[in-house]
Amino acid sequence: MTDWRLECGDCGEGVPVEGATLCPSCGKPLLARYDLDALDGEHLRRAWATRRGGMWRYRELMPLHDGESPVTLGEGSTPLLEVSVGEDLAGLRLLVKDEGQNPTGSFKDRGLSGAVTRASLEGVRQFVIPTAGNAGAALAAYAAAAGASAQLFMPTDTPEGVARRCEHYGANIDRVDGLIDECGRLAAEFGDETGAFNVSTLKEPYRIEGKKTMMLEIVEELDWKAPDAIVYPTGGGTGLIGSWKTLQELGALGLVEGSTRLYSVQGTGCAPIVRAFESQQRYAAKWEDADTEAFGLRVPGALGDFLILDALRESGGGAIAVDDHAMTDAALELGRAGIGAAIEGGATLAAARELYARGELRDGETVVLFNTAHLLTY
Ligand SMILES: Cc1ncc(COP(=O)(O)O)c(C=O)c1O
Structure with missing residues (x-):
């Protein structure tokens, strides 16, 4: 059991x-x-x-007792695609974990399936979340599948199509004149006033459990060998923390050979984790005036900053910032390799290029890039 x-x-x-x-x-x-x-x-x-x-x-x-059923829409089992992009990166074996192929188009489905499953089993019927878009769509869909309601707080500058996508699943949306942290404050207030369960990043323990399955799938697909490195577009860091947790759990079970260096990529206009990594801090100070077109990475302060930074350091990896142009160009490059990458997915390729140039990624290594959402989610 x-x-x-x-x-x-x-x-x-x-x-x-x-x-x-x-x-x-x-x-x-x-x-x-x-x-x-x-x-x-x-x-x-x-x-x-x-x-x-x-x-x-x-x-x-996973957080499921024997006899319990999850709230699922078929999330996971996404492909790990080998890509060749540009002569300059020919020395690396580059694999893309294509999370755009999840039910609502992003990796957020895994985390919200985990959180909504556990909370529903405990009797929750009303959820609330602050969102840049993808987590909101995922919560809306999984709450709907559980027969529960979803309240979303979303920045006003989030594209209209993103909000429409969430409404499609029956969620109620409040637009907020501010960034994700202000949305987070309002979501917490709403939860206190109404009793709605707050599934904000890391404010409950089970989104990590869903997200960690990305790394489980990667290691299984690589025949239980750890990739040499992963590059992860980091906002709140759930997937990065989950990936590290998976490597530790599989290690304890004797199920993984080798080790993986974890790298975080953020935008130059909002890079609190990169700054804290470089200045050897364990906690990341809030980034003022956060600005990047990669909305998923526009997170000025992460509750799990220390877990992200510990994972980067303990794995021997690092953190790197790339600008919006480099992310967009790299997303187009992935497009020309047939992968519908969101700008956050593009960020991982732009980061890999820079890490390779710095000698942090080396010839012959297997490197996994996370395309965390489908191009169409924008
Ligand atoms: C497409 C995309 N990539 C990356 C992130 C950041 O994910 P995490 O919170 O796991 O760092 C988000 C979060 O909104 C996102 O929507």
């Missing part, structure tokens, strides 16, 4: 599973810890191979 406990990612305090949000002592994010000693890695590897697609086939490492 799958069982897990929750502990604070910062102070380590244990927290009861039922109704958990943030650490009651220090207010930091909680992480799910499974009893890995009680699991047999070889047995899991064989069991997972016999199950149908989708991220819930890794259920022994």
